[in-house]
Each structure stands twice: as C-alpha cells, then as structure tokens.
C-alpha cells in the first residue's frame with residue numbers, strides 16, 4: 001500500500017536535504033494514563049481507552065546545521081548516535097504521564113530539544129501497535145473485557161506525528177499529523193461502479209453492485225496543533241472515532257465509487273470535529289473478483305477470488321470549504 005504518512009518538511013529554496021534519525025523503535029508501556037473525557041460522537045461507542053497496554057513503533061528525525069560537519073568533515077562532534085536516540089525515546093515512555101500518542105511525541109521532542117542544544121528541529125512519529133480487548137465471563141453471567149489479557153492485532157492502528165522547532169518562547173509544534181492507518185473494510189453488497197470512461201482500452205464491466213474491499217489511511221490536521229496532544233480531551237480526535245465514522249459511512253452509503261465514499265467519510269469527519277482543519281485520505285482498492293454470481297438465483301450470493309496484482313489507489317485531501325459547500 002502506498003502511504004505518505006510522514007509529512008517530511010521540505011528543505012528551503014537553496015538549502016540541502018539533511019537529517020538523520022532512527023525508525024522502527026518498538027516500545028511498550030503497561031498501565032499508561034487512561035484516555036478519558038473524550039467527546040463522544042453518534043457514529044462511535046468510543047469514549048476513552050484504558051491504555052493498560054500501549055505499544056508504539058516510533059520514528060525520530062533530527063535536523064540542525066551542526067550536523068553538517070558530521071557529513072562533510074567526518075567530525076562526529078555534536079552527533080547524537082541513533083542508538084542513543086532509541087534509548088532516549090524508550091526512557092521517556094516511562095516518564096510521560098499523558099494518554100495520547102501525539103502527547104508522548106510532543107513530550108519526548110521537548111526533552112530532546114532540552115538535552116541536545118545542537119538539534120534545531122525534530123520530527124517524531126509513531127504507529128500505535130494495536131491490541132484488542134478480550135471478553136471474559138463475569139460472576140453474573142455477562143462478559144466484560146479482561147483487565148489483563150489482550151490479543152495482538154493485525155488491524156488498523158493509530159498514527160501520530162509532530163514536528164517541533166525552537167520558537168522565541170521555547171519549543172513549538174510547527175506541524176502535526178494524526179491518523180488511522182491500514183483500515184481494511186469489506187462491504188458484501190451495496191456499492192456500485194458504473195458510468196466511467198468507456199473506450200477501446202476499457203475491459204472492466206460496469207457493476208450496479210459489487211463486493212467492495214478497500215484499505216484506507218485517514219489523516220487529520222487540527223486548526224490549533226496543540227489540540228492533538230489530548231491535554232483537553234474534549235478537543236482530541238481519537239483514531240477509534242475516525243475509524244468508526246469510516247465504517248458507519250461505508251455501511252450507510254450506497255457508494256458510486258471509492259472516490260465517492262472517501263468524500264462522504266471526509267465530510268462526516270469534518271462535521272463531527274469542528275476543531276479539524278483538514279482530512280487526508282489514501283485508499284487502495286483490494287476488491288475481489290467475482291468468479292460465480294447469482295448462485296441458486298440469489299443475486300446476493302457470490303464466490304470471489306483475490307484480485308490480480310496491480311492495485312488502484314486514491315489520494316484526496318479535504319478541508320472545511322468542502323463542508324461549507326454542502
């Protein structure tokens with residue numbers, strides 16, 4: 001899947017590209033601070049997260065002119081070893097007392113800037129490593145999530161990224177990006193794809209109804225980047241809530257295409273969260289190919305197979321103007 005989740009700050013005109021860092025830093029924390037008091041939305045039952053088990057896959061990227069001599073003059077003065085960066089990040093997960101991925105990245109970034117004056121700017125990103133709750137029976141015959149045992153999950157994961165620079169009043173978030181990545185959804189019926197360009201190269205048959213399989217990354221940016229930290233939980237957008245909007249819209253809308261579905265999801269996200277400035281999508285079409293249809297005369301019953309290799313994709317960004325045009 002193509003994904004552009006890292007919003008790499010471009011070098012200024014006439015400046016060279018220069019940064020270094022560490023990626024794939026897997027870290028886990030038990031009994032992190034719970035996320036509470038999130039504002040709920042109609043599409044989602046999510047109202048918080050215990051954070052009993054928090055897993056992160058972290059990436060760090062440092063910038064600073066002092067690092068030029070490391071390249072040009074083979075002079076390692078001021079060079080912070082990427083191995084040290086890893087240790088630093090791991091340590092900070094024990095120090096952070098907040099409840100969000102973005103909050104942890106911001107906290108850690110500020111600690112880096114404090115410890116190493118040669119760093120001019122730092123980008124920190126993390127994919128949350130997903131774990132599912134598992135129901136266990138209670139004494140009164142119900143089921144409730146185990147407080148101790150979690151299932152390692154292959155499902156979608158939350159994403160956060162902050163880019164911190166040194167401002168006049170200390171470190172500041174210059175950019176942030178939050179998201180949910182690798183959300184994979186299948187709708188058995190109730191999606192069409194027709195009326196596209198037909199010419200001598202077109203072989204794909206039009207479908208009034210298809211079994212649609214998409215994978216999606218959804219990213220969002222806050223009008224005020226500080227809102228990504230979750231310090232005011234009512235202004236925080238939880239990845240679980242955006243995930244739930246996506247599947248609720250998929251369920252509700254008889255989409256004409258993935259493009260159409262993306263637009264509907266984007267509108268709903270912007271409507272529910274006025275604190276967001278924009279929403280960005282990267283979708284992949286994984287739709288299976290029908291090999292048998294209308295089995296026993298029932299048009300809902302199909303046999304499908306994996307699609308051939310080339311995969312279609314859609315990239316799309318939306319902002320509040322799209323909502324106001326409605």
Ligand SMILES: O=c1[nH]c(=O)c2[nH]c(=O)[nH]c2[nH]1
Pocket residue numbers: 193204256257258259285312
């Ligand atoms: O929803 C879709 N959008 C497309 O652009 C496309 N192209 C294609 O071959 N199938 C699909 N499906």
